[in-house]
Amino acid sequence: MRTPLRADGPAELLRRRLSSLASLADADMRLLAGLQIQRRAHAITEELVGVGEVGRSPRLIVSGWAARLRTLQDGRRQIFRLLLPGDVIGVADRANPLAWSSVVALTRVETTDAALLAQALKENRPEHAGTVGALLIAAAIEDAGLLDQIVRLGRQTALERTAHLLLELRWRLGQAGLVNGDRFALPLTQEVLADIVGLSVVHVNRTLQSLRRDRLINIRSGAVELLDVDRLVAIADFHPPRTLAGSIEPQRVLARTA
Amino acid sequence: MRTPLRADGPAELLRRRLSSLASLADADMRLLAGLQIQRRAHAITEELVGVGEVGRSPRLIVSGWAARLRTLQDGRRQIFRLLLPGDVIGVADRANPLAWSSVVALTRVETTDAALLAQALKENRPEHAGTVGALLIAAAIEDAGLLDQIVRLGRQTALERTAHLLLELRWRLGQAGLVNGDRFALPLTQEVLADIVGLSVVHVNRTLQSLRRDRLINIRSGAVELLDVDRLVAIADFHPPRTLAGSIEPQRVLARTA
DNA sequence: CGGGCTCTTGACACCCATCAAAGTTTGTGG
DNA sequence: CCACAAACTTTGATGGGTGTCAAGAGCCCG
Numbered sequence: 001m002r003t004p005l006r007a008d009g010p011a012e013l014l015r016r017r018l019s020s021l022a023s024l025a026d027a028d029m030r031l032l033a034g035l036q037i038q039r040r041a042h043a044i045t046e047e048l049v050g051v052g053e054v055g056r057s058p059r060l061i062v063s064g065w066a067a068r069l070r071t072l073q074d075g076r077r078q079i080f081r082l083l084l085p086g087d088v089i090g091v092a093d094r095a096n097p098l099a100w101s102s103v104v105a106l107t108r109v110e111t112t113d114a115a116l117l118a119q120a121l122k123e124n125r126p127e128h129a130g131t132v133g134a135l136l137i138a139a140a141i142e143d144a145g146l147l148d149q150i151v152r153l154g155r156q157t158a159l160e161r162t163a164h165l166l167l168e169l170r171w172r173l174g175q176a177g178l179v180n181g182d183r184f185a186l187p188l189t190q191e192v193l194a195d196i197v198g199l200s201v202v203h204v205n206r207t208l209q210s211l212r213r214d215r216l217i218n219i220r221s222g223a224v225e226l227l228d229v230d231r232l233v234a235i236a237d238f239h240p241p242r243t244l245a246g247s248i249e250p251q252r253v254l255a256r257t258a
Numbered sequence: 259m260r261t262p263l264r265a266d267g268p269a270e271l272l273r274r275r276l277s278s279l280a281s282l283a284d285a286d287m288r289l290l291a292g293l294q295i296q297r298r299a300h301a302i303t304e305e306l307v308g309v310g311e312v313g314r315s316p317r318l319i320v321s322g323w324a325a326r327l328r329t330l331q332d333g334r335r336q337i338f339r340l341l342l343p344g345d346v347i348g349v350a351d352r353a354n355p356l357a358w359s360s361v362v363a364l365t366r367v368e369t370t371d372a373a374l375l376a377q378a379l380k381e382n383r384p385e386h387a388g389t390v391g392a393l394l395i396a397a398a399i400e401d402a403g404l405l406d407q408i409v410r411l412g413r414q415t416a417l418e419r420t421a422h423l424l425l426e427l428r429w430r431l432g433q434a435g436l437v438n439g440d441r442f443a444l445p446l447t448q449e450v451l452a453d454i455v456g457l458s459v460v461h462v463n464r465t466l467q468s469l470r471r472d473r474l475i476n477i478r479s480g481a482v483e484l485l486d487v488d489r490l491v492a493i494a495d496f497h498p499p500r501t502l503a504g505s506i507e508p509q510r511v512l513a514r515t516a
Numbered sequence: 517c518g519g520g521c522t523c524t525t526g527a528c529a530c531c532c533a534t535c536a537a538a539g540t541t542t543g544t545g546g
Numbered sequence: 547c548c549a550c551a552a553a554c555t556t557t558g559a560t561g562g563g564t565g566t567c568a569a570g571a572g573c574c575c576g
Contacts, residue, residue, distance in 0.1 A: 052500075070409055073495050078412040080405055094350075094394060099402040100497065136352060144357045146404050147338055151328055153411035154336040154456030158564075189522065198412030200565050205524065221573085237330050239358065242310075416532070447554065458533050463556060479541075 010035040010062045010112045016177040017086040018134035027127035031120060035060060038113030042066075042105045048089065049103040058090035058118045064109030065187055069195065070101050079196045081145055082106075082169070086176035091118045092139035107187045141241045153198045156236070158207045161197040164236035166217065170226055171240050182226040186219070268293040268320045268370045274435045275344040276392035285385035289378060293318060296371035300324075300363045306347065307361040316348040316376045322367030323445055327453065328359050337454045339403055340364075340427070344434035349376045350397035365445045399499045411456045414494070416465045419455040422494035424475065428484055429498045440484040444477070 011032045018024060018032070039062065042048060048066060049056055066083040080101060083089065089103060091114055120128045121135055148168065152161045173184045194204045211217045216232055218225040226232060269290045276282060276290070297320065300306060306324060307314060324341040338359060341347065347361060349372055378386045379393055406426065410419045431442045452462045469475045474490055476483040484490060 070405065072409070072413060076413045078409045080408055092352075094398050094401065099398065099405050101405060140352050140357070143352065146408065147328065147357050147359060149408055150338055150404065150411060151330070151336045153408060155330060155334040191522080201522090202524085202566080203564055206564090209524085449554080459554090460534080460556085461532055464532090467556085 010039075010060055013062065013086045013176060014060065017175050018131060018138070020175050021134040021137040022130045024130040024134070025127065028130040031116060031128055031131055034116050035112055035114065040111050042109040042111065044105055044108055046105045046109075047102055048105060048109070048111070051100050051102045053102075056090060058088065058114040059111040060091075060114040060117070061085050061087050061089070062110040062112050064105060064107045066103055066105045066109050067192070067196075068101050068103050077195045078198065079192070080149065081142070082196065084169075084172055084176060085178065088114055088117060088135070088138070090114075092121060092135050106192055144241050158197070158199055158203055159210060160236050161199070162193075162204070162207045162211065163216070163232045164238055165193075165197055166224060166226060167229070167232055167236055167238040167240075170229075182229060183223060185222060186224045187222050268297075268318055271320065271344045271434060272318065275433050276389060276396070278433050279392035279395040280388045282388040282392070283385065286388040289374060289386055289389055292374050293370055293372065298369050300367040300369065302363055302366055304363045304367075305360055306363060306367070306369070309358050309360045311360075314348060316346065316372040317369040318349075318372040318375070319343050319345050319347070320368040320370050322363065322365045324361055324363045324367050325450070325454075326359050326361050335453045336456065337450070338407065339400070340454065342427075342430055342434060343436065346372050346375060346393070346396070348372075350379060350393055364450055402499050416455070416457055416461055417468060418494050419457070420451075420462070420465045420469065421474070421490045422496055423451075423455055424482060424484060425487070425490055425494055425496040425498075428487075440487060441481060443480060444482045445480050 014032050014035065015024065015029065018028075024032075040059075042064070048059070051070075061083055063085050065085075066089075067079045068081045068083060069077055069079040071077050083103065089111075117131070117135060120131050124132055145168065148164070152164050156164065169186070170179055170182065170184060173179045178184055190204045190208070191201050193208075194201045197204065199207070208217070208219055212219060216226070216228050216235075218227055232238070269287075272290050272293065273282065273287065276286075282290075298317075300322070306317070309328075319341055321343050323343075324347075325337045326339045326341060327335055327337040329335050341361065347369075375389070375393060378389050382390055403426065406422070410422050414422065427444070428437055428440065428442060431437045436442055448462045448466070449459050451466075452459045455462065457465070466475070466477055470477060474484070474486050474493075476485055490496070
């Protein structure tokens with residue numbers, strides 16, 4: 001229980017995630033196996049990417065959680081997106097030194113160098129078609145997540161936002177093989193949750209208790225269980241990214257890359 | 259005063275916008291001149307892109323305003339981003355049929371075929387380096403705008419959100435040459451404004467009046483004037499995309515494209 | 517064992533939503 | 547060009563959802 005979030009290894013983790021997005025060939029596997037090197041540990045609250053920073057080497061999160069966020073002058077904080085094991089930083093980005101955001105470790109985080117992935121994307125070799133396709137889909141899902149976040153913050157109540165966030169996490173962690181039944185680790189303080197869903201800490205607390213009272217979730221020290229996914233989905237108007245391997249033909253994805 | 263938003267022409271409009279993002283060569287100009295064709299008019303409320311739709315041909319907005327938005331089951335609406343003259347639809351998108359959003363005309367809108375731009379981006383010829391670079395920067399700015407929107411909705415008050423939106427519009431319209439001093443057209447109902455800033459119509463109305471009372475803005479039937487930009491910036495914590503032609507070396511942008 | 521986070525709870529205030537209705541502007545057809 | 551309808555804006559009254567402040571309880575870690 002020392003490092004509850006540790007996954008088996010970078011290659012395994014990424015293999016699980018990417019193969020849920022596109023089918024991977026042997027060459028893809030060999031590519032992913034090359035990701036063992038250059039591992040690095042980051043302490044909690046460490047800044048993985050500073051505001052306005054460019055050109056730091058791309059990295060893959062092996063274990064731990066981080067967040068892409070912005071802080072206002074007066075200290076108010078808004079988290080744009082959580083970064084989970086299997087997520088990648090700076091791989092499929094556009095040239096966007098413009099997006100004033102930073103990446104901060106929310107727990108202890110272990111990353112590994114992901115230059116190989118960025119390179120694969122750039123070279124776009126046919127034998128790595130699976131990897132490239134999957135990375136592009138992952139990027140598209142990331143974009144969709146930002147839109148979800150906008151809807152949550154703009155038009156949903158505290159209860160809806162919270163339910164929606166939990167469902168999103170269940171889905172994303174599920175892709176990385178980090179969900180057991182409907183239980184998963186949630187190594188976030190309520191203050192962090194508040195900075196995601198745009199509420200105060202106190203109200204996050206009350207919202208979680210309301211969900212607990214209604215037997216929708218079970219939450220305790222670093223882990224959650226979703227007790228009634230259907231009702232949560234109804235509450236949150238949740239739609240998972242429609243991407244379950246094959247719903248998009250790899251050809252189309254590649255065509256757009258060329 | 260029949261069509262207050264009409265700009266001089268697609269080529270002129272784009273030239274102004276793109277040349278504020280990167281320097282354009284003669285070949286770029288010739289490319290942009292080819293955009294006259296295939297013009298089309300869209301009635302107000304017409305859906306330019308349906309939810310989940312893919313592969314419609316890319317278009318450039320020549321005149322009028324549109325919005326990328328999502329509607330919840332129960333009718334609540336959230337606008338992700340306004341699309342203004344000089345904005346482009348479906349040009350620099352990733353493969354993202356995943357982002358469940360649609361594009362709707364908020365006024366009468368005139369578009370023109372932008373396949374040439376998408377093609378230039380794909381081919382990435384050296385002689386069109388300016389166009390390609392500018393389109394990429396525009397896409398990055400678009401991304402940054404989504405992050406701004408998240409901060410607005412998650413962590414800012416009604417007053418701050420509204421001020422921020424007006425400043426964003428001033429900046430974006432300025433790029434397209436559609437701002438006079440600090441006056442610009444704002445052909446939106448308060449209901450639409452509400453769907454952008456995540457408030458009720460009534461409260462948008464009160465917020466605008468508060469801004470007017472404080473002599474920060476002057477707003478009347480389809481147009482606004484920002485009376486005190488500095489104070490508005492202070493209220494909204496507004497930071498324009500740091501992209502004023504040259505702040506980013508074209509080389510870097512291109513390097514990332516290759 | 518103590519000190520600091522984090523979580524929890526209560527009281528209270530305020531921002532914003534909702535409901536309702538009156539003005540005002542816009543658009544349209546006669 | 548007028549008249550009317552529809553859409554939009556404005557205003558008031560009221561209520562509810564969240565924020566803020568404060569204090570206590572639980573927990574983790576040194």
